[in-house]
Amino acid sequence: xxxxxITCAITGSIHTPSMxxxxxxxxxxxxxxxxxxxxxxxAILHLHARDPENGRPSADPAHFMAFLPQIKQRCDAVxxxxxxxxxxxxxxxxxxxxxxxxxxxxxxxxxTMNFALYPAAERITEWKYDWEKPFLEGSDDLVFKNTPxxxxxxxxxxxxxxxxRFEFECYDVSHLYMLRHFVDRxxxxxxxxxQFVFGVLGGMGPDPENLTHMKLIADKLFxxxxxxxxxxxxxxxxxxxxxSAILGGHVRVGLEDSLMISRGTLARNNAxxxxxxxxxxxxxxxxxxxxxxxxxxxxxxx
Ligand code: KMH
Ligand code: ZN
Numbered sequence: 334x335x336x337x338x339i340t341c342a343i344t345g346s347i348h349t350p351s352m353x354x355x356x357x358x359x360x361x362x363x364x365x366x367x368x369x370x371x372x373x374x375x376a377i378l379h380l381h382a383r384d385p386e387n388g389r390p391s392a393d394p395a396h397f398m399a400f401l402p403q404i405k406q407r408c409d410a411v412x413x414x415x416x417x418x419x420x421x422x423x424x425x426x427x428x429x430x431x432x433x434x435x436x437x438x439x440x441x442x443x444x445t446m447n448f449a450l451y452p453a454a455e456r457i458t459e460w461k462y463d464w465e466k467p468f469l470e471g472s473d474d475l476v477f478k479n480t481p482x483x484x485x486x487x488x489x490x491x492x493x494x495x496x497x498r499f500e501f502e503c504y505d506v507s508h509l510y511m512l513r514h515f516v517d518r519x520x521x522x523x524x525x526x527x528q529f530v531f532g533v534l535g536g537m538g539p540d541p542e543n544l545t546h547m548k549l550i551a552d553k554l555f556x557x558x559x560x561x562x563x564x565x566x567x568x569x570x571x572x573x574x575x576x577s578a579i580l581g582g583h584v585r586v587g588l589e590d591s592l593m594i595s596r597g598t599l600a601r602n603n604a605x606x607x608x609x610x611x612x613x614x615x616x617x618x619x620x621x622x623x624x625x626x627x628x629x630x631x632x633x634x635x
Contacts, residue, residue, distance in 0.1 A: 335630070336622035337614055338583040340500070340528075340562060341375035341603050343367050344383060345589025346390030346419035347450065353592040353599050359385040360399035364407070367400070369604035370587070371408035374611045376627040378404065379413045379440065379500070379587065382430065390419040392426035394433045401434055409624045411633060413438035413500055416487050420448045420475040424483050431491055437633040439491050440528075441484060441499040443508035447535030448477035450566070477535070481511070488520050496634045500562075501527045504536025506550055513554045523558030526631050527551060528585065531573050532566035539569035544576055560630070564590050571610065578614045586610050 343366050344357045357366040367378045382396035383389065397414070404412065414436045418427035431439050491497040499521075501512050515521040529547045531539040537547075544563065551559060562583035565573035570591040574584040586606035594600040594609065611621065628635050 334581045334619060335560070336626055337578060337619040338377060338562065338622045338627045338630070339375045339607055339610060339614075340377040340379055340413070340564075340583070340585040340587070341367075341370035341607050342379040342564070342585060342587030342589035343370065343603055344381055345587070346381050346415075346417075348588065348592055350388035353588070355599055355601050356388070356588055356592065357603075358383045358388045360396070360403070364400040364403040366588075366603045367404045367410070368407045369602055370607045371404075371410035371624075373604040373607035374621050375410060375586075375603075375607050376622050376624045377411040377413050377438065377500075379415065379585070379589065380404075381415045381418065381589070390422070392418050392422050392429055394430040397430040397434060411438055411624050411627055412436045413440065415440045416491065417442045417477070417479075417502065420477040424478070424486070428487065428490060431497070432495065435495045436497060437628070437635065438526075438631075439487070439497045439499055440502055441487055442477065442479045442502045442504075443484065443511045444505065445479050446477050446504060446533075448475050449534040481514075484511075484515065485520060488515065492521075498631055498633055499526065501525060502530050503527055503547070504530045504533055506537070506547060509547065509550050509554055516555070523555070524630065524632055525555055525559035526583075527555075527559055527561045529561055529563050529577075529582075530565075531563065532569045539565050539573055541573075541576055544573060544580070548580060548582070567591050568593065568596070570606075571613070574610060575613055575617075578610075578617055578619055584610050584614065 357363045382391045384391040414431040537543045563577035564585035
């Protein structure tokens with residue numbers, strides 16, 4: 334099996350500061366967490382920004398530029414900036430920072446969809462969250478807009494014009510067909526790095542059968558021109574990504590996807606999750622890809 338790439342998604346735009354005191358919010362917290370994750374073995378860092386005043390997701394390029402240079406200076410990991418931002422942002426807002434920073438990688442979400450956490454009630458009993466929802470009011474009714482024109486625009490602005498390659502976020506088997514459509518139009522070429530996303534309410538559920546089906550269809554549509562990675566929300570994170578490692582895929586961890594390190598225990602930083610999955614995959618006989626190896630595997634500009 335090829336070397337395994339660990340991606341770490343440092344803070345995201347879904348979890349709120351009231352859910353965990355360890356969620357990185359300020360530029361210093363985001364860069365310290367990112368560097369810790371890279372030192373623990375993450376080859377790719379997936380990044381969003383927050384407003385340090387209140388922890389809200391931010392599209393302000395100044396908030397990104399407060400941590401991107403530090404991270405670049407202090408580690409060699411591949412920087413991957415979100416183009417998903419948050420479902421409340423406009424497309425122009427979402428693209429402002431990546432257009433300015435011109436990273437090696439960006440995420441690209443492969444369809445318009447509903448986007449919510451699973452019902453809070455489950456989490457309160459399961460994890461005893463303090464579910465204050467200070468700015469997620471109404472988050473159970475958000476439309477995450479990613480139309481074919483939006484996607485083509487992102488590919489053109491960040492891919493063609495600025496040399497980024499993409500983490501294609503596929504929340505459903507239909508998104509694989511959308512990706513194939515862009516390959517057929519000549520707007521996307523291999524090697525593709527496809528992120529199978531489980532456990533977002535609006536996308537596919539965290540059932541193992543969905544992972545084997547996604548792989549089956551991706552094999553059919555993309556043959557040897559792709560590799561896949563898995564992320565799963567909340568308590569499904571570690572089981573589903575372990576399955577990815579067993580199937581020859583890559584893995585994504587990070588506080589964007591889950592705040593926990595084990596049942597009932599909050600992760601104190603992103604590195605803890607990287608070290609946990611590192612231990613698991615190395616026990617399974619996989620070898621970690623360095624950032625340089627990830628760049629070679631995914632044809633990044635470096
Ligand atoms: N929050 C994840 C479910 C993005 O940033 O473009 C997907 C994600 C989207 O990482
Ligand atoms: Zn993200």
